[in-house]
Amino acid sequence: MKIYVTEDYQAMSRKAANILSAQVILKPTSVLGLATGSTPVGMYKQLITWYEKGDLDFSQVKTVNLDEYVGLEPTHEQSYRRFMQVNFFDHININPANTNVPDGLAADPAGECAWYNEVIRKMGGVDLQVLGMGRNGHIGFNEPGNAFELETHVVDLTESTIEANARFFSSRDEVPRQAMTMGIKSIMMARKILLMVSGEDKADAVKAAFTGPVTPQVPASILQLHPYVTLVADKAAMSKMEA
Numbered sequence: 001m002k003i004y005v006t007e008d009y010q011a012m013s014r015k016a017a018n019i020l021s022a023q024v025i026l027k028p029t030s031v032l033g034l035a036t037g038s039t040p041v042g043m044y045k046q047l048i049t050w051y052e053k054g055d056l057d058f059s060q061v062k063t064v065n066l067d068e069y070v071g072l073e074p075t076h077e078q079s080y081r082r083f084m085q086v087n088f089f090d091h092i093n094i095n096p097a098n099t100n101v102p103d104g105l106a107a108d109p110a111g112e113c114a115w116y117n118e119v120i121r122k123m124g125g126v127d128l129q130v131l132g133m134g135r136n137g138h139i140g141f142n143e144p145g146n147a148f149e150l151e152t153h154v155v156d157l158t159e160s161t162i163e164a165n166a167r168f169f170s171s172r173d174e175v176p177r178q179a180m181t182m183g184i185k186s187i188m189m190a191r192k193i194l195l196m197v198s199g200e201d202k203a204d205a206v207k208a209a210f211t212g213p214v215t216p217q218v219p220a221s222i223l224q225l226h227p228y229v230t231l232v233a234d235k236a237a238m239s240k241m242e243a
């Protein structure tokens, strides 16, 4: 595993944007696995800036997002589809038909997940998967205790995740209780993984994921077994790792 420790959130974002840019420049037809949450917002901003300067071309890139809330329409303020439009897709020259996010309103969420797995397979798999991490070590919406061997599936969100994500909704009651997420198996099938972590409130999760045992109790710990992981974390997130 390659580890880059940066001074702060901004530097983390820039480093991650560098890695993603290199991927797109070296392989313009890349399939990117993308993540939502507050962590990657700065990276998307940086990529947009470089795109506007003419340094990046996303016209042949395909994307597949990690997850989506069950029950939220694509235009809902807090849907991950909308997040991706507002924070990234609307500002670059990506073909909308090449962007994939599970449909939160699918009548049959399990069927939607099966279809999503097919989409990923037909694109030839993910070249670079971007990940953030929850405070309990979750990746995508793979919560502690979820089986490692699943591809895209429906999950019940844990109380701690509902709590953590409540800040984005007007009340805690509005946070969906379920989500569709690429599973650990889907994530591990990506050729390369870029994990971004920022802030002291993630320091325990970073320590558990990378110095503890590989266990479904800490979903991100599985990344210890992936052959090509780059961790880009700021000092605060690394503060509990031994020097």
Ligand code: GLP
Residues within 6 Å of the ligand: 035, 036, 037, 038, 039, 040, 066, 067, 131, 132, 133, 134, 135, 138, 139, 140, 141, 161, 165
């Ligand atoms: C959500 C998302 C994850 C994300 C995590 C951390 O639960 N499903 O993909 O990594 O939150 O979010 P943040 O980056 O806002 O801390």
